[in-house]
Amino acid sequence: MALLKAEKITCILEERAVLNSVSFTLDEGEILGIIGPNGAGKTMLLNVISGFVRVSEGSIHFNRMEITHKPPYRLSRLGIKRTFQIPRPLKEQTVIENVLLAYVMAGRKLGKLNAVVEKVNSILEQVMLIDKRDILAADLTLSEQRRLELARTLAGNPRLLLLDEVGAGLSPAMITYIQDLLEKLNKSGVTIILVDHFLNLSVQLAHRVIALDNGKIIAEGLPQKVLDSPRVREAYLG
Amino acid sequence: MNVAIYVKLVISGLALGSFYAIIALGFSMIFGVTRVFNLAHGELLLIAGYSAYAAWKTWGINFWLTIPIAILVLLAVGIVLYKVLSSIDEPLELNTIVFTFGLALFFQNLMLILFSANYRILSSPQWTKTLQVFGATITSGSLTLLTTSLLAVLILYFIFRHTFWGKILRATIQDREAARLLGINVNNTVILAFLSGMALVGLAGPFFASFHYIYPAGGMEATLIAIIITIVAGVGHVRAIIWAGWGIGIVENLVTGILGAAYREGITAIILIMILLYKPYALSNSQ
Amino acid sequence: MIVVTLTARMQRHLYIKTGIISIAGIFLLFLPQIIPGSNYFLQILTTCFLYATLALSWNLLAYSGKISLGHAAFFGVGAYGSSLVALNFDINPLLSIWCGGCFAAILACTGGFLFSRLKGAYFALTTLALVEIPKMIIENWETLTRGSLGLLNIPPLRIASTIAQSYLPTYFINLGVLMLVFLFLTLIFSSRWGWAINALRQDEKVSFSLGINATFYHVTTMTVSGFIAGVCGAIYAHSVGIIEPSMVFSIHYSALPMVMSLFGGRSTIVGPIVGAFILFSIDQLAFQAILPIGHQILYGLAIMVTILYMPDGIMGLANREHLWHYSRQKK
Numbered sequence: 001m002a003l004l005k006a007e008k009i010t011c012i013l014e015e016r017a018v019l020n021s022v023s024f025t026l027d028e029g030e031i032l033g034i035i036g037p038n039g040a041g042k043t044m045l046l047n048v049i050s051g052f053v054r055v056s057e058g059s060i061h062f063n064r065m066e067i068t069h070k071p072p073y074r075l076s077r078l079g080i081k082r083t084f085q086i087p088r089p090l091k092e093q094t095v096i097e098n099v100l101l102a103y104v105m106a107g108r109k110l111g112k113l114n115a116v117v118e119k120v121n122s123i124l125e126q127v128m129l130i131d132k133r134d135i136l137a138a139d140l141t142l143s144e145q146r147r148l149e150l151a152r153t154l155a156g157n158p159r160l161l162l163l164d165e166v167g168a169g170l171s172p173a174m175i176t177y178i179q180d181l182l183e184k185l186n187k188s189g190v191t192i193i194l195v196d197h198f199l200n201l202s203v204q205l206a207h208r209v210i211a212l213d214n215g216k217i218i219a220e221g222l223p224q225k226v227l228d229s230p231r232v233r234e235a236y237l238g
Numbered sequence: 239m240n241v242a243i244y245v246k247l248v249i250s251g252l253a254l255g256s257f258y259a260i261i262a263l264g265f266s267m268i269f270g271v272t273r274v275f276n277l278a279h280g281e282l283l284l285i286a287g288y289s290a291y292a293a294w295k296t297w298g299i300n301f302w303l304t305i306p307i308a309i310l311v312l313l314a315v316g317i318v319l320y321k322v323l324s325s326i327d328e329p330l331e332l333n334t335i336v337f338t339f340g341l342a343l344f345f346q347n348l349m350l351i352l353f354s355a356n357y358r359i360l361s362s363p364q365w366t367k368t369l370q371v372f373g374a375t376i377t378s379g380s381l382t383l384l385t386t387s388l389l390a391v392l393i394l395y396f397i398f399r400h401t402f403w404g405k406i407l408r409a410t411i412q413d414r415e416a417a418r419l420l421g422i423n424v425n426n427t428v429i430l431a432f433l434s435g436m437a438l439v440g441l442a443g444p445f446f447a448s449f450h451y452i453y454p455a456g457g458m459e460a461t462l463i464a465i466i467i468t469i470v471a472g473v474g475h476v477r478a479i480i481w482a483g484w485g486i487g488i489v490e491n492l493v494t495g496i497l498g499a500a501y502r503e504g505i506t507a508i509i510l511i512m513i514l515l516y517k518p519y520a521l522s523n524s525q
Numbered sequence: 526m527i528v529v530t531l532t533a534r535m536q537r538h539l540y541i542k543t544g545i546i547s548i549a550g551i552f553l554l555f556l557p558q559i560i561p562g563s564n565y566f567l568q569i570l571t572t573c574f575l576y577a578t579l580a581l582s583w584n585l586l587a588y589s590g591k592i593s594l595g596h597a598a599f600f601g602v603g604a605y606g607s608s609l610v611a612l613n614f615d616i617n618p619l620l621s622i623w624c625g626g627c628f629a630a631i632l633a634c635t636g637g638f639l640f641s642r643l644k645g646a647y648f649a650l651t652t653l654a655l656v657e658i659p660k661m662i663i664e665n666w667e668t669l670t671r672g673s674l675g676l677l678n679i680p681p682l683r684i685a686s687t688i689a690q691s692y693l694p695t696y697f698i699n700l701g702v703l704m705l706v707f708l709f710l711t712l713i714f715s716s717r718w719g720w721a722i723n724a725l726r727q728d729e730k731v732s733f734s735l736g737i738n739a740t741f742y743h744v745t746t747m748t749v750s751g752f753i754a755g756v757c758g759a760i761y762a763h764s765v766g767i768i769e770p771s772m773v774f775s776i777h778y779s780a781l782p783m784v785m786s787l788f789g790g791r792s793t794i795v796g797p798i799v800g801a802f803i804l805f806s807i808d809q810l811a812f813q814a815i816l817p818i819g820h821q822i823l824y825g826l827a828i829m830v831t832i833l834y835m836p837d838g839i840m841g842l843a844n845r846e847h848l849w850h851y852s853r854q855k856k
Contacts, residue, residue, distance in 0.1 A: 050734065076736035084734075090727045092792070101720055105735040156735060275646050277594075277653070326832060331646040332592055333832055336787070339594055340828025343780050347822035354818065458776065462654060500673075504661025507654035514651050515639060 002061075003028040003191050004049070004160060009058035011041075011048055011215075018044045020215040021058070026160075031182070031192045033202025033223060036212035037235050042195045043085055045212070046162045049193070050082040051075040062160070077107055079159030083152075083166055085195075087145035089137035096133040098148055099123055102155040120155060126181060127151045128174075142169045150178070154185075161185070161192045167200030175200055203227065211235070246375065247495045248488055253380040255487020256387030257449075259480045260442045261460055262467035263394060267435035270411040270473040271428040273330060274323055277338040279439070279464050280457025281345035286312050286443020287452045288353055291360045301362040301448060309440030316436030320429060342457065349454040357451035360444065383445055388480075390441060395476040407431055411473055459503055466510050469517060542795055543711055550704045557693060568692050571764075573805050574699035575757055576781055578706050580789070580797035582753035583782035585710060587791050588719075589746040590726030592645070595652030596754050597778035598636075599629035602659050603755025604762035604773040605670065608679045611763070618682045618763045619698075625759030626752040632659060633751020637744040644729075653779070660774040675769025682763045695764045702760065703798075706753055710794055713749075722746055754782070777821060784824045787831045790840025799839055 004026040011019040019041050026032050034042050047053040049060065051072035059068045067075055076082075090098055099120050124130045127147040132140065137148060146166060153161055163182075167175050182205060186192055196202040202209055202223060209226040211219040213235040219226045226232055265279050276282075289311040290304035319341075326333050367378040398404040409417045410427045418424045446452065446460075466486060471478035486509070493505045557567060579600065586593050607625025611618050632655075640651050663670045670676065684694045713719045721742045724732045729739060758778070762768045782797070789800025804827055812820040835842055 052730070052733065071738075072733035073736050073738045076734055082734050084730070088728050088731045090724060090731060092727055093723075101724055102735050104717055104720055105724075105737055107736060152735070275650070322829075322833070327836060329645070332649070333836075335594075335646045335649050336592060336783070337829055337832045339780065340784070340825045340832070342825070343776065344822055344825030344829065346776075347819040347825060351816060351819035351822070455776070465650065498665075500664050501661060504657045507657030507661075510654040511639075511651050511658075514643060514647055514654075 002026065003030075003063060005061040006049070007059050007061075009048055009055045009060060011044060011053060012056045013053075018215050019048065019055075022212075022215070022217055023058075024210060024217070024220070026191060026193065028191055029186065029189060030208065031186055031194065031206045033194045033196050033206030033209040034212060035196055035199060035202060035209060035226070035232070036218075038197070039214075040212040040235070041215040042197065042212055043164055044215075046082060046164055046193070046195055049075075050080055050162055076156065079157065080162065081153035081156045081158040081160070082162035083146075083149040083164050085164040087142070087149045089140065089145050089148050091136065091138035094134050094136055095129055095140070095148060096120060096124065098137050099151050099155045102152040106156040108157065123151050123154050126154065128177070143171070143174060146170060147178075150181075158190055161190055162195075163192065164195045165197060166194070167196065168198055170200075179205055199227070243495065244492075247491045249376055249384075250380045251488035251491035252484055253384040253387075253487070254491060255484035256384050256391065256480065257442065257445060257483075258463050258467060258487055259483030260387050260390055260438055262464045262471070262479050262483055263391065263476065264435040264438035264442070265461075265464035266468045266471070266473050266479060267431050267438070269468060271407075271431040272320075272323060272334075274334040274338065275331065275465070277335060277461055278341040278345055278457075280460035280462075281342045281349075282312060282315065282436070282439050282457075283443055283446055283460050284349060284452055284454070284457045285315065285345060286440045287360075287447030288349060288358070288443075290444035291358050291447045291452070292353075294360050301360065301444065304360070304444045305441060308443040309437050312436045312440035312443070313433055316433050319436075320432050342461070346454045346457070353454065355453060355455075357453050358447070359451050360447040362448050379449065383449065386445070390438070391476060391480050394438075398476050403427075403430075459506060462506050462510050466506070466513060469513050539711065539715055543708070546704070546707055546795065546798075550700065553700055554697075557696065564692070567696055569806065569809050571692055571696045571699050572809075573802050574696075574703045575760060576785060576805055577798040577801035578699070578703045579754055579757040579778070580782040580785035580801045581703075581706050581710060581794075582750045582757065584786040584791060584794070584797045585713075585753070586746060586750040587786060588714070588726060589722035589743060590729070591743065591747070592649045592783075593652045593750075593779070594649045594783070595654070595656045595779050596750075596782050597774050597776065598652070598656040598659055599633055599751040599754035600758035600761070600778040601656070601663075601770070601773035602632050603629040603758030604768050605659075605663055605676070605758075606755065607759030608676050608762045608768060609669065611680050612676065612678075618680050619684075622682075622756055622759035622763065625762075626756035629755020629758065630748045630752035633754075634744060634748040636751075637747030638740075641740045641743040656774055656776075656779065660770050663774075664770045670770075673770055675767060675772070676762075677767050679762055679766050679768065681766060682760065692764075695760070699760060702756060707794070707798070714794060718742065718745070777824070780824055780828070784827050784831075786838075788827050788838055790838030792837065793840045796838050796840040803839065 002025045007023050008021045009019055009023070010017060010021050022045065034045060036042050044053060048055055051067070051070055051074070055068060059066060061067065062075070062078060062080065067078070090101065093101065103116065103120055121130065121133070124133055127150050129144060129147055129151060132144060137145070140148060146169065150163070150166060167178060170178065179201060182192060182201070194202050194206060206223050208221065209223045210217055211226050211232045218231045218235060219229045261279070261283060265276060268274060268276055286308040290308045293299060293304050293307045294301070323334065326337055368375045369378070398408065406417070406422050406427055409420065409422060410424055410431070414424055450456070463486060467479055467482040470482040490502055490506065494502050553570070556570070560566065579596065583593060583596050603625035606628030607618070607621045610616055610624045611621040636652070636655055640648055643651060664673050666672070682694050682698050684697060721732070721737045724735065724737060725739055725742060732739060758773060762773070785800035785804055786797040787800070788804055789798065790796030804824065808820060808823050812823045816822065831838060
C-alpha cells in the first residue's frame with residue numbers, strides 16, 4: 001500500500017522552479033534514497049514533504065490523506081519526522097533534554113516518569129550518545145549532533161522518517177553502525193526516505209533510489225542501476 | 239467643510255510630508271548601513287530641536303543660524319552612538335532595538351532634566367505671513383518647510399544617483415560583503431552614511447521645534463513615522479521615500495482635520511501595524 | 526497539566542527556586558509585624574512586588590522568544606478595565622482586578638493572533654505601536670472614560686480586617702499576586718507548555734519538526750502574559766485612585782518590565798524579581814533623591830548597560846556554574 005504519494009509537485013522560489021513536476025510513490029516499509037548533485041532539489045523535496053515549504057502546484061497524500069498544505073507541526077504529529085541537513089540541536093538544553101522534548105511533544109500520554117526516562121535512555125544508547133546525556137547540546141561534535149537529530153526523530157515515534165544527509169561527516173565505522181540501526185528500524189515498520197548526496201548509505205540500504213537534477217527526476221529504480229545510468233553520472237560529474 | 243479647507247489640509251500635508259521624508263531619509267540611511275532599528279530616532283530629532291531652541295533662547299540668534307548648531311550637536315552625538323552601536327553583540331536586530339529603546343528612555347529623561355516637561359517652541363515671526371492659493375490660506379512657514387525639505391531631498395537624490403559616493407553607498411546598503419569584495423572601504427562608507435543620517439535629523443530638528451511644541455516625551459511618533467516610511471519605501475530609495483512621506487503627511491493632516499488631533503497617534507500606530515502585517519520582513523534582505 | 530522535570534538538573538533548579546522564593550515570601554508576609562514603624566520601606570517593597578509581577582509577565586513572553594515593547598497596552602487596559610467595572614457596577618476591587626486582567630487578556634489574545642507570524646524586531650515594533658490603539662479609544666470615548674481627564678475616586682483595595690487608608694492591604698495583595706504568579710509560572714515552565722515555548726524561543730523550525738503548534742503556544746503565552754500585566758495595571762489603578770490615559774499607557778510601563786527582566790536575567794524565572802527589587806530600590810533610594818524629575822533615566826541606563834556588558838543579566842553573572850560548565854566543555 002502506498003504510504004506516501006506525491007503527484008506532480010512543483011515548487012517555485014524566486015521565479016525558479018526548484019522542484020519541477022516531481023511524482024513518486026512510496027510503499028509502507030520501503031527505504032527510498034534520493035540522490036543528486038548540489039542544488040538538485042533534494043533537501044527541497046524533504047522540506048515539501050515535511051510541510052516546511054509550500055508547494056506551488058501538485059498534491060501530496062500521506063496514508064491516503066491529503067497533506068499538501070498542512071503545517072509542519074501537523075505532519076510531525078501524523079508521524080512524519082525529519083532531520084535537518086545542518087543539525088539544529090537546542091543548544092541551551094542538554095542531550096537528554098533534547099530527546100525528552102521530542103518524546104514529550106509527540107503527543108503521547110506520559111506514564112510514569114521513570115519509564116519515560118528509561119525509554120529515552122534506550123534511544124540514546126541506540127545512537128551511542130548515552131555517555132553524553134548530561135552535556136549541553138552546544139558542546140557536541142558534528143557527528144554527535146547528527147546522531148542527536150536522529151535520536152530526536154526516534155523519540156517522536158516516527159512512521160515516515162525523512163533523513164537529510166544523516167551519514168555526512170560520520171566515520172566509516174559509525175556509518176556502518178547507523179546502517180544497522182536504520183535497517184532494524186525499517187524491520188520494525190518505519191518507512192524511510194534518505195537524502196544522500198555522498199551516496200554513503202543509500203547504495204547499501206535503499207530498496208529504490210530516485211535521482212534528481214535541476215528539480216526533475218532523471219532516474220528511478222534499483223540503487224546500482226540508477227548509479228550506473230549515464231544521465232546520473234553526467235549530472236554528478238557536471 | 240468646503241474645498242478650500244481640503245486644499246489647505248493637502249498643502250500643509252505636503253509640507254509636513256516633505257518634512258517627514260527628511261526624518262525618514264535619516265532613519266533609512268542609518269538603518270541601511272547599520273541594520274539598526276533606531277527607536278531613539280525621534281529623540282535625536284528632539285535633541286536637535288532642543289539645541290536649536292537653547293541657542294535661540296540664550297543668544298537670540300536667527301532661526302536659520304540654529305540649523306548648523308543643531309547639526310553639529312547631532313554629529314557629536316552620532317560619533318558616540320556609532321561607537322556604542324558597533325559594539326553590540328548578536329542577535330543584532332533584536333539587541334539594537336532593545337538598546338535603542340533604552341536609549342530613547344535615557345534621552346527622554348535627560349531632556350526632562352535639562353529642559354523640564356514644559357512645552358517649548360522656537361517662535362519665528364516670519365512663519366506667520368499668509369498668502370492665498372485656490373482660496374485657501376497658506377502660511378509662509380508651510381511653504382518654507384516644503385521648499386527646504388524638497389531642496390534637501392533633491393540634493394540627496396542627486397548625490398545618491400549621480401555621484402561616485404552615492405553609488406558606493408547604494409552598493410554597501412544592498413550587499414555589504416559584495417561591496418567589500420569590490421574594494422570599497424566599507425567602514426568609511428558606513429560611518430559617513432551614519433553621520434549623514436544624523437546630519438539630516440539635525441537639519442530637521444530646528445524646523446520641528448519651530449512648527450510643533452516640543453516636549454521630552456514627544457519623539458516616539460516621529461520614530462514610528464520614520465519606520466512606516468522606511469518600510470513602505472524600502473531602504474535608500476529617495477524618490478519612494480518622498481512619495482511615502484507625502485502620503486502619510488496628507489493622511490495625517492486629513493485625519494487631524496476631520497477626526498481631530500486626538501486620533502493622530504492612534505492612526506499612525508494602526509498604519510504601522512497594518513504595514514508590518516501586510517509586508518512582514520520587507521526590510522530583511524539578508525534572508 | 527503534567528509536570529515534566531525529568532532531569533536532575535531541572536528538578537534541582539525547580540526545588541531550589543521554589544524553596545528560596547517561598548521562604549522569602551513567608552518572611553515578607555510577616556515583615557510588617559517585625560518593623561511596624563517603617564512605612565517608607567514597606568511602601569517601596571509594595572511597589573517592588575507590583576513591578577516584579579509585571580516583569581514576570583514580560584519575561585513569560587520573552588521566554589517564548591518574543592520581545593514586547595508594549596506591555597503598557599495591557600497595563601493600561603487592565604487599569605481602565607478594572608476601574609470602570611468597579612466604578613460603574615459597584616464591584617469590590619478585589620474582584621474587579623481580575624476583570625481588568627481579562628480585558629487585557631482579550632487585547633493580548635487578539636494581538637497574539639494577528640502578530641504570531643512576525644518575528645524578532647518586527648514583532649517588537651508592532652507591540653510598540655499596539656499601545657496607541659487602546660489609548661486612542663479610551664481618550665476619545667469620553668462618555669465612558671472621561672477622555673484625557675482621567676478617572677477619579679477609584680475605590681482602593683481593601684482586606685476586611687485592615688484599616689482603610691493604609692498601604693498595608695496593597696502590600697499583602699501585591700505580595701500575594703506576586704507569589705501566585707511566581708508559583709504558577711514555575712509550574713508552567715516545567716510543564717509541556719513551558720517546554721514548548723522554551724523550544725520555540727531556541728529554534729522555531731526544530732519546534733515545528735517536533736510537532737509544536739507555534740501559533741497556539743504564542744497566542745496562549747501572549748494571553749497569559751497580557752492577563753498578568755492587566756492585573757498589575759488594575760492593582761496600580763486601585764492603589765493610586767486616579768488614572769489618566771497618558772499615565773497608564775506611558776512608555777515607562779513598557780520599559781520597566783523589560784529593563785527589570787533583562788537586568789535581572791531573562792533566561793531565569795527569578796531574574797525579573799531580582800531585577801525589579803534591585804532597580805526599583807536604587808531608583809527610590811538614590812536617584813529619586815538626586816534627580817526628582819527624570820529619575821527614570823536609571824532604567825534607560827540599565828537597558829544599555831545590560832545589553833552591552835551583561836547579556837544574561839545579574840543572574841547570568843551569579844550563575845557561575847553554568848558558565849564554568851560551558852568553558853570546561855569547550856576545551
